[in-house]
Amino acid sequence: MVAIYYVFQTPEGEFRVEMSNSRRKGDDYQRDLAMCRGVYRRAVEHYPQLQTGGPFFYDSQNSLWSLSQLNTEKLSFTIYEGVTNLSNFIKADFVLYPIEVAKELSTNDIENTATLAPADADKRLHQAIATILADGPKANPDVITVNGTTHYSVRPVMGAQEAIWFPNGDRSSLLGVTRAVKTMEGFEKQGVFMSNDMRISLFHTGRSHMTLADYFRTFQGFHYHLDRNDVVARNMLKALKNFRVLLSYGKHARDGNDAKTIPIRGFGRKPMDQEFTLPDGTLTNVYEYFRNRYNVELELTELWTIESTVQSGGVGYYPPELLRVIPNQKVSCQQMTPQEQSAVIRRSAAKPHERIQTTDNVAAAVGLVPRDLSGFLQITEPLVVSGIVLKDPIVQNCEGFYNAMRQEKWGIVFLPYQTVRNAENVLFEEMHRSGMAFDEPRIMYLEPDNQFQGEFQIHRLFQEAKDNGIKFLLFIIPSSIDYQTEVKVCEQYYDILTQYVKKETALKMRHQRDTRANIIQKMNMKLGGLNFKVVNxxxxxxxxxxxxxxxxxxxxxxxxxxxxxxxxxxxxxxxxxxxxxxxxxxxxxxxxxxxxxxxxxxxxxxxxxxxxxxxxxxxxxxxxxxxxxxxxxxxxxxxxxxxxxxxxxxxxxxxxxxxxxxxxxxxxxxxxxxxxxxxxxxxxxxxxxxxxxxxxxxxxxxxxxxxxxxxxxxxxxxxxxxxxxxxxxxxxxxxxxxxxxxxxxxxxxxxxxxxxxxxKRGCAILEHRQRLAVGTRNFLTTVAEMNRNYGYDETHCGRTRYNA
CATH class of the missing domain: 3.30.420.10 (Ribonuclease H-like superfamily/Ribonuclease H)
Structure with a gap:
């Protein structure tokens, strides 16, 4: 067992923390692993016992695995420099405890790795093999490891397509491979197997030592006088929400790449306008605070500040020019634009033979092929297993819907000058063909003056619909204006069923039967009908x-x-x-x-x-x-x-x-x-x-x-x-x-x-309603209040398949 302790200087004295038993998450956890690896490398240089025998595989925490007996007593080693840039670092202690016989592993332990209580299973054999497999990627400087199990190659992979690059925000795709070690039934007896799969993800490219303010310039339409409420700024915030940056002022500037990191939570006001209260009760602003506390005269006084959470649970404000980019951060789905998501999905959709070959090539590129471990690990061809193919159940086709509903007291909503000519008649024909009875719809218009007033107008339209006894609203809106979340929020609030169709889709109705059929099939299901019966x-x-x-x-x-x-x-x-x-x-x-x-x-x-x-x-x-x-x-x-x-x-x-x-x-x-x-x-x-x-x-x-x-x-x-x-x-x-x-x-x-x-619907409604209620008495703090105010339990819609 390995124990690594770092000792730091604090105002209260020396502070000792065990890095080899980290409980942190995300990037902070990865930094702890890197600090442990740095100490272990120095220990290997110091002790001949760790240079011969083995081979040894370190998991960057408290386990050092060896394929042979390590004949040594307890080893301890203190390092005073070369393992971190933190300015308050004093020393690091490395301790290697002798192996216990009880901790030796063999193939006899395989049966203990799988039990009916998985949390109680002995996972040491899985951990040992996973550590051995990860040894190659960890030693490769051209590999980015995410969550400990997915390894991305920074360099191009043989036979693979070129990376996708998005200049807006300087994002680029990387090919990776994810691995899993598990116990399976096997052919004759259970065994431990590794499975790999290809991954394609976007990464924030950035560059080391680039300030966040400089990184902003990679976004199209950005300039240093841009208002934080501008549509460009709002799109930038979506792209950078939870993006982590390094502090680079005061003592943090001396800490280099080991400096404290913070996540971006929002964009605040300009430095001179963003006020906050100091612990002693003094009111100040960001500009004055950094000038008085750190003797820094901010230059970008017209650029917004960065909001982030602080340890006390409040909000801190930071100037972008004093924050540094951490390169090669993975782009989350929430940070992607629809175009970026579509591009990644298309690139990930490799055909079977291409996927197999690419997965093998990426595994080789990142080093996910262990060195010669004959007698311990065996790399085989993919398993060949048998299966059966079940017959499709019979779908009972009728002239129309199996259970067609009546569409009454409903409306069709357009934007002004954005109607779809003859749309209602096309819908009537399909409804009639499907067996649905219907009333004439009320044609309504959503008249937002601009994007910001759209939500107010949507509420006004729903109130008008409710006042007129309307029970169902069909929205036909151009894709360039996205009101879907607001419409679904109002559906729950006003208890009126809704269906949202893009205008571009509605334009295809006349010429594409499947398109108009899908719209009516969804409508019938929302009303409580059944389109067809599956015989089973x-x-x-x-x-x-x-x-x-x-x-x-x-x-x-x-x-x-x-x-x-x-x-x-x-x-x-x-x-x-x-x-x-x-x-x-x-x-x-x-x-x-x-x-x-x-x-x-x-x-x-x-x-x-x-x-x-x-x-x-x-x-x-x-x-x-x-x-x-x-x-x-x-x-x-x-x-x-x-x-x-x-x-x-x-x-x-x-x-x-x-x-x-x-x-x-x-x-x-x-x-x-x-x-x-x-x-x-x-x-x-x-x-x-x-x-x-x-x-x-x-x-x-x-x-x-x-x-x-x-x-x-x-x-x-x-x-x-x-x-x-x-x-x-x-x-x-x-x-x-x-x-x-x-x-x-x-x-x-x-x-x-x-x-x-x-x-997904509930999460979107909760996020939207709570975001609008921040700082008001309408902000809810208990799940009971949220369920009562944001749920469908007591609504008419809740008795239907409203989210069909």
Missing amino acids: DYLDKENLLIMGYSLSKTPELGDSEVTTVGYASNFMDHPQKFAGSYKFVERTDETFSTIIHETLRHSLQKARRARNMRAEKVVIYFNGISEGQLAMVNEVYAPQCIETFQSLRKDYAPELIILAASKTHNERLYLDSRGVHNLPIGTIVDTTIVSPVFNEFYHVGAKAIQGTAKPVKYTVVYSNRPVKMEWVEGLTNTLCHEHQIIKSPISIPVPLYIAAECA
Whole structure:
């Protein structure tokens, strides 16, 4: 075991911190790893015992792995320079403790790496192999490692396409490879396997020693007198939200690349206008503070300041000219423009044979191929496994919709001079063909004077609609003006169903039947209809309630302790009608536990009222549960479900099956038949590459429009009765055909899809409403208030599939 301590000088005296047991996250954690690696390299230079034998593999924290016995007593070494630029650094202590026999590992330990309680599994063998595999990338200066498991090559990769470069903000794409080490069932006995997959991501290029003010100049339209509320500035903030920069003034200037870092949270006022209160109660501004405290005369007095959180929880303000860029930061999805996202997605969509070759080339380029370790690690050809292809369920086609609804008291909304000629008549024809009855719509106009007043005008339009008894609004708006979030916020607030169609799409309606059909299919689903019936033995012949839960993946709320959980079930008047909603909950390790009882109970009750169905079997899909949290399903979530059943009636005990779905795995499956191809829809693989302790299977639910299809992995975590995997696999396959908006299958079961969309909707509404309420009495602080004010529970819309 390795222990590395850094000692710093503080006003209170010497402060000693163990860097080899870091609990920090993100960039701060990566910096701690780098500081540990620097000390370890110096220790290797100092001790002959670490220069021979081995080979040795250091994980940059407290583990040093060796493939041979290290015959030495405790080693200790103190370093006084050369490992950090921090000005208050005194020394670093390195300690290597003798290996204990109990910590020796062999292939006999493989069976201990997989248990029904993953958090209790002995992961040391996985950690050792992962450390060995990462040794090459860590030693390569041309590699950027993200989250410890994904390695990007700074240099071009042989045979790969050229990088994508976006001059606005100086962003460039890099090719990478992500690795995972896990225990699988294997052919004859379980074993430890590594899987790789290609990654393409954008990075903020920047340059070392470039100030943030200079970096701003890479954005088109920027100048030093630009107002922070200008559209260019707002787009820049979106591109740089949570971007980290180095402090480069006062003592921080002497710390160089080891200086303190801060994240960009917002743009403040100009230095002379941005006032704040000092600890002694004195009111000052940024310009005066830096002149008096650091003897710095700011030059860019017309440029906004940078807002960031400080340790006390408040907001600090910093001049961009005194902040330095940290190069090669990964661009998050929230920082990308739609054009950048589309470009990355297109470039990532490599065809199967291209993906295999590129993945191998990137792995070699970053050094993710261990040195000669014969007798310990074996690099093999990809595994060849068998699978089956399930038949597509029969979709019952009718002259029109299976259950067509009536569209009454509705309106169509345009911008002035942006109407689509004859749009209502085209819609009428398709509605009539589909069997929908309808009233004449009220034609309404949204008349914003400019982009800033758009939201006010939207509220005024919704109030007018409500005053006139309108229940449904169809918006047809040019894509150059994005009011979708504001419209959905108003939908929840005014309890009026909405549908948002881009004008460019509406213009295609007359000539493209699929386009107008999709619009009407979505409309019918929002109104509570059913477009077609999927003939199957699962939903037709069994009293079956199916639920899906999904976490929001959109971190728009920054460091908020509130997250959004979406849920959906078939509680409506037909077993194939699914709808859902969302709940705001406090972020914990047991995020789902706070809503399971309420949402499951209500779904069971609603299904009983809607179609007189007393569920004899309940199947629940979760998305967002990691492998380490699987035990929580057995220990927390399943008992909550059983308590919910008993709360309805003491002897009520339906069959319960709980599955965890995941697309975050590394496994890519290909059809090897006269070349490498995508797997056909309905493919199931449930042997060899699955867990040795859980019932598990991979399923291809949808056809890849471009690139390589990625199967979804399903783990049956809990069942209170013996479970037939063929039944679970068949149900999952059927549910992928229940989307209803289109007849093509989707990649995940429809209750999970709806739950995920609901979670996104809830997160967007929460972020939007809270952002507007900052500093006012309307700002909400508890999840109970948020659910009451920002949710759909007590609305008419909440009884429909409003987010279809």
